[in-house]
Amino acid sequence: MILLFTDYGWQGAYAGQLKAAIYNRSKSALVIDLQHDAPIFDPRASAYLLASLIDFLPHEALVLAIVDPGVGNAARRPLVMKADGRWYVGPDNGLFNVIAKQAERVEFWRIDWQPAGLKKTFHGRDLFAPVAAMLDLGERPELSSLAAEKIGFADWPVELAEVIYIDNFGNAITGLKGSSVSTDMRIHMGEREVCFAETFSAVGEGEGFWHINANGLVEIAVNQGTAALAYNLKIGDPVYMYQSEV
Amino acid sequence: MILLFTDYGWQGAYAGQLKAAIYNRSKSALVIDLQHDAPIFDPRASAYLLASLIDFLPHEALVLAIVDPGVGNAARRPLVMKADGRWYVGPDNGLFNVIAKQAERVEFWRIDWQPAGLKKTFHGRDLFAPVAAMLDLGERPELSSLAAEKIGFADWPVELAEVIYIDNFGNAITGLKGSSVSTDMRIHMGEREVCFAETFSAVGEGEGFWHINANGLVEIAVNQGTAALAYNLKIGDPVYMYQSEV
Amino acid sequence: MILLFTDYGWQGAYAGQLKAAIYNRSKSALVIDLQHDAPIFDPRASAYLLASLIDFLPHEALVLAIVDPGVGNAARRPLVMKADGRWYVGPDNGLFNVIAKQAERVEFWRIDWQPAGLKKTFHGRDLFAPVAAMLDLGERPELSSLAAEKIGFADWPVELAEVIYIDNFGNAITGLKGSSVSTDMRIHMGEREVCFAETFSAVGEGEGFWHINANGLVEIAVNQGTAALAYNLKIGDPVYMYQSEV
Numbered sequence A, B, C: 001m002i003l004l005f006t007d008y009g010w011q012g013a014y015a016g017q018l019k020a021a022i023y024n025r026s027k028s029a030l031v032i033d034l035q036h037d038a039p040i041f042d043p044r045a046s047a048y049l050l051a052s053l054i055d056f057l058p059h060e061a062l063v064l065a066i067v068d069p070g071v072g073n074a075a076r077r078p079l080v081m082k083a084d085g086r087w088y089v090g091p092d093n094g095l096f097n098v099i100a101k102q103a104e105r106v107e108f109w110r111i112d113w114q115p116a117g118l119k120k121t122f123h124g125r126d127l128f129a130p131v132a133a134m135l136d137l138g139e140r141p142e143l144s145s146l147a148a149e150k151i152g153f154a155d156w157p158v159e160l161a162e163v164i165y166i167d168n169f170g171n172a173i174t175g176l177k178g179s180s181v182s183t184d185m186r187i188h189m190g191e192r193e194v195c196f197a198e199t200f201s202a203v204g205e206g207e208g209f210w211h212i213n214a215n216g217l218v219e220i221a222v223n224q225g226t227a228a229l230a231y232n233l234k235i236g237d238p239v240y241m242y243q244s245e246v
Helices: A014-025 A043-056 A097-102 A123-136 B014-025 B043-056 B097-102 B123-136 C014-025 C043-056 C097-102 C123-136
Strands: A002-006 A031-035 A062-066 A078-083 A086-091 A106-111 A143-146 A160-166 A172-177 A185-189 A192-194 A208-212 A217-222 A240-243 B002-006 B031-035 B062-066 B078-083 B086-091 B106-111 B143-146 B160-166 B172-177 B185-189 B192-194 B208-212 B217-222 B240-243 C002-006 C031-035 C062-066 C078-083 C086-091 C106-111 C143-146 C160-166 C172-177 C185-189 C192-194 C208-212 C217-222 C240-243
Touching (some): A002 A043, A002 A123, A014 A031, A014 A123, A014 C031, A031 A043, A031 B014, A043 A062, A043 A172, A062 A123, A078 A097, A106 A123, B002 B014, B002 B043, B002 B123, B014 B031, B014 B062, B031 B043, B031 C014, B043 B062, B043 B097, B043 B160, B078 B097, B106 B123, C002 C014, C002 C043, C002 C123, C014 C031, C014 C062, C014 C123, C043 C160, C043 C172, C062 C123, C078 C097, C078 C123, C086 C123, C106 C123, C185 C217
Parallel strands (some): A062 A086, B002 B031, C002 C031, C002 C062
Antiparallel strands (some): A078 A086, A078 A106, A106 A143, A160 A172, A172 A217, A185 A192, B078 B106, B106 B143, B160 B172, B172 B217, B185 B192, B185 B240, B208 B217, C078 C086, C078 C106, C106 C143, C160 C172, C172 C217, C208 C217
């Protein structure tokens, strides 16, 4: 099973060509579009978002993740990671670092395998997709072991006090874990602040709150409303959480 | 075969996690994204839209439908319906009522099955998806029979004289059935009105008309144009159909 | 394997119903969404875009392509094409003409097969999808051979010096082939012009350039930016390429 996590968007043929390339190698593949609107050109925000999703994936699922692969940039090697038994395939731009930091056991490889006539501009279709298909089939493309300290952006923390994603409903997802904060804390945004509520229907219509979302992250929301508009939030905005004064 | 009908949108990982949760239970599942932009927070409009689609689905297809599940609202029980041989899984918020009203034979169950550690905010992934996967596999999760009169919003009519959906092309789909109206009727919208035409190409470019769409509903359209803009239509707007004076 | 290329968009149930109709005929089908935002109502631009994608599809993939099928327009017959061994199913509105012109061996058929009770407004679901499923299964629906000179719009050239698509990142894809131009050429857009660069990271952030995209077409892009906004480009705009003066 191969799960796709990209910043390609649903527009164009990018995600479609990625899938066609996988099936070209493996007609028995099971490919699932996990998310195609990862924060665009933003492997850092994407790394925290992706890390929040992996607990809910089938155990055997391989993750093919591509966000801003920086094609043509020699510093960004194509990477395979195995973390706690799961394969990850994608660029070495930090995208897998939050998962790596939380894993009990992690290994890295540089992808040495190259297709005949690799285009410089679509590594997803021409390099990453075939490698993902091979690993999913139990085959082993040419890889070179990489020491963990050679992986880029290894200094990123396990949590990020920033907005990392605005969802379809205008909810603002942060890189903070619900397990690290206390429900009597408030989030301050300029002159305004929101308190914790367990569910959307626990507050009035149009009322803002923060909650721990279904993937375990702190999320700012408005019941039947749009938090991103109400509080003017965008990806990268810092998030200030304070203990409420009683 | 499991067909998904939700208001999750294609953005984010919501639809992707729903699918991953199904495949987590059933690797042999065949999952089809039927529609992910059902009228948001609007189970009433969605109920008429969904009812118009079921005649065109494979006989054995199970429908997993999630629109505004009102998580945390005790009045909205998780529901299984079997109508004319087809399974439906989703919230008890009226979403299946139009289908139920038109079915010859319908049964309802409350879902008693609960996963370990159910999150309050993503019943789709954690409750509805596994139940759909189990039913699709021929397994039987824990269910309690529910009397039809205990189902919410049972007073909704079989047709709705309102705009229930604006499609990608700006066509305004109504909850009125083509089989209930006559082709010499007109639809009045403020100062303007449109007549019936059988197809888009039967009227001039930029000209408005109403027709019976491919799912049997009355739809307001403009040839090579955008009816929603031309007539300022949105979901919930009333639709007035009159017999033309000859 | 059936690949879908349409202008339906991801919104609504159009693409979903297309897939449900295929699986209704063939539960063993493998259906891939290649692209659902082909240039809307624009079979000409779509024909150049589709032609750029076929080299990267699995050999056995059938292409089901539907762009502005002009339902109700008698001149637009439902068509099956076989070009260099691959099946294509869709309307006779020029959509396959660029592929045909480049193929070594091409045959055309008119689709005579009709479902019981064909709706006039959704040939995709009711006519094209079942025919694609039948051909994919190795079955033969009723077809009549068509002479190549009877196909519509046969005078379209193999390349088109126009913008044919604006992608999710704002890159402007043209109908010109990279193999036909020289990398010392410039593209003029009003008062501005861009030079060739091999990759995005070969130019500075915010800088415009043209490159040969991963499908072999000339594409106007801005590194970490939005070419369509920067140069005010839209589908159909002419593209002027000149030899640079040294």
